[in-house]
Amino acid sequence: MRLVVVGNGMAGARLVSEVRARDRHVKITVFGAEAWQPYNRVLLSNVVAGTSRPDQVRLLGPRWHAEHNVTAHLGVEVTAIDRDARTVVAADGTREPYDVLVLATGSEPVIPAIPGVERATAFRTLDDCDRIREAAASARSAVVIGGGLLGIEAARGLAGRGVPVTLLHVRDHLMERQLDAEAGLILRETLGSLGVAIRTGVTVTAVRERHVELAGEELVDADLVVVACGVRPVVGLARDAGLEVERGVVVDDELRTDDPSIFAIGECAQHAGRVYGLVAPAWEQASVLADLLTGADKGARYRGSRLVTRLKAKSVELAAMGETHLTDEEAEIVRFSHRHKGTYRKLVIRDGRLVGAILLGETSAVGTLTQLFDRGGPLPGDRTGLLFPGVAAAATADNPTRMPDSARVCQCNNVTKGQIRACWESGARDVEAVAAATRATTGCGGCRDAVEGIVGWLCEQEGVSA
Numbered sequence: 001m002r003l004v005v006v007g008n009g010m011a012g013a014r015l016v017s018e019v020r021a022r023d024r025h026v027k028i029t030v031f032g033a034e035a036w037q038p039y040n041r042v043l044l045s046n047v048v049a050g051t052s053r054p055d056q057v058r059l060l061g062p063r064w065h066a067e068h069n070v071t072a073h074l075g076v077e078v079t080a081i082d083r084d085a086r087t088v089v090a091a092d093g094t095r096e097p098y099d100v101l102v103l104a105t106g107s108e109p110v111i112p113a114i115p116g117v118e119r120a121t122a123f124r125t126l127d128d129c130d131r132i133r134e135a136a137a138s139a140r141s142a143v144v145i146g147g148g149l150l151g152i153e154a155a156r157g158l159a160g161r162g163v164p165v166t167l168l169h170v171r172d173h174l175m176e177r178q179l180d181a182e183a184g185l186i187l188r189e190t191l192g193s194l195g196v197a198i199r200t201g202v203t204v205t206a207v208r209e210r211h212v213e214l215a216g217e218e219l220v221d222a223d224l225v226v227v228a229c230g231v232r233p234v235v236g237l238a239r240d241a242g243l244e245v246e247r248g249v250v251v252d253d254e255l256r257t258d259d260p261s262i263f264a265i266g267e268c269a270q271h272a273g274r275v276y277g278l279v280a281p282a283w284e285q286a287s288v289l290a291d292l293l294t295g296a297d298k299g300a301r302y303r304g305s306r307l308v309t310r311l312k313a314k315s316v317e318l319a320a321m322g323e324t325h326l327t328d329e330e331a332e333i334v335r336f337s338h339r340h341k342g343t344y345r346k347l348v349i350r351d352g353r354l355v356g357a358i359l360l361g362e363t364s365a366v367g368t369l370t371q372l373f374d375r376g377g378p379l380p381g382d383r384t385g386l387l388f389p390g391v392a393a394a395a396t397a398d399n400p401t402r403m404p405d406s407a408r409v410c411q412c413n414n415v416t417k418g419q420i421r422a423c424w425e426s427g428a429r430d431v432e433a434v435a436a437a438t439r440a441t442t443g444c445g446g447c448r449d450a451v452e453g454i455v456g457w458l459c460e461q462e463g464v465s466a
Helices: 010-022 041-049 126-136 149-160 181-193 236-240 279-294 366-375 383-387 417-425 431-438 448-462
Strands: 002-006 027-032 070-074 078-082 087-090 095-097 100-103 107-109 142-145 165-169 196-200 204-207 211-214 219-221 224-227 231-233 249-251 262-264 269-271 308-310 318-322 332-338 343-350 353-360 408-410
Touching: 002 010, 002 095, 010 027, 010 279, 041 126, 041 149, 078 236, 126 149, 126 224, 142 149, 149 165, 149 181, 149 196, 149 224, 181 196, 181 343, 181 353, 249 262, 318 366, 332 383, 343 383, 353 366, 366 383, 366 408, 408 448, 417 431, 417 448, 431 448
Parallel strands: 002 027, 002 100, 027 070, 100 262, 142 165, 142 224, 165 196, 249 269
Antiparallel strands: 078 087, 087 095, 107 231, 204 211, 211 219, 308 318, 318 353, 332 343, 343 353
């Protein structure tokens, strides 16, 4: 089988590695528009902040493709699909035939149509990070436009470099899709204490030479302007080829498009009317598709993902999942707020099941709540105990001795406690060895404490050093 993958980002790279792990004989060719080896976009704020180097956020090593007999065209964009000839055409003239084609073209930043926006820099790629870091070296002030996940991460990264930064957001509170108003307020105050000035409910009307102009002609100083106003699926290639496209490339439970030989995964794919913008669904899709393409599991199907959003910004702990905006009339709400400490915890319960949660500040309960949310199991009668893992009444799975082997520890990579135990029993005695074997901790990194706890507990049981 000749497999061609268009896209070498987090979805495409994962598919290639999953297929190769299952089958050594599939002929794999991958095209990546970026010249970089595949890297973890989730960790780009660390690169902006200077706490991680570009080589530290790589997903695959520089020799991985050659060592695994994969032909990689890096920095080469695919410009057309000839469905009749089953061939893709690249910008450098390459024509690559395929038996199976997978589109993993990802998404692109949304750039608002405002005067002077060409002076701003997007925050999406490693090249963007290079431009931001170069500009930040001499900037006396910076503005980030957009108060969603990426905007907050960019602003925190700049503040971490010592650049005075103002975050501008058109909505009334930050991360309005994931957070309620109170959580948005506490997040705003937390970021303010870390050096990020925040203005909400404002509209940017122009980007000037050293200023950003707001509605009402107010000017905000800015030697550096970063735009982080969301992303949209990259679907032009699929649309030009005549594939069914709505918001994303439409796929079924096998991740197949309306052309039987073409599939789509990741941020460019639309499944059951939904486009996912997080890494965990992309990696779940890659695993399902690898099973189908190699025959490892011909019954594998993708049924959708339950989303857990983690903010990756230094000194800010935040996790949000599910339906966080339901009211007391629509669901049972359990809430704890301590603004002075920057803590906010909220459970949204319906029919005795957890359907949503927000954890801001100390998030030790996130492992337990994620498992309850993911499994949809019944909750204990003591609701408040779920918010405070130290309370004896809380049947918390964050304690490795209480966590069942079936509990999912790493949401991004779908790694269970049982898999970590099996890995440990096979000789992996520290977190790095477990990560190399299972990929746990290599997504958003939010599960690292839990993995360390499990490895430490296993070592204690056997009387060995972690």
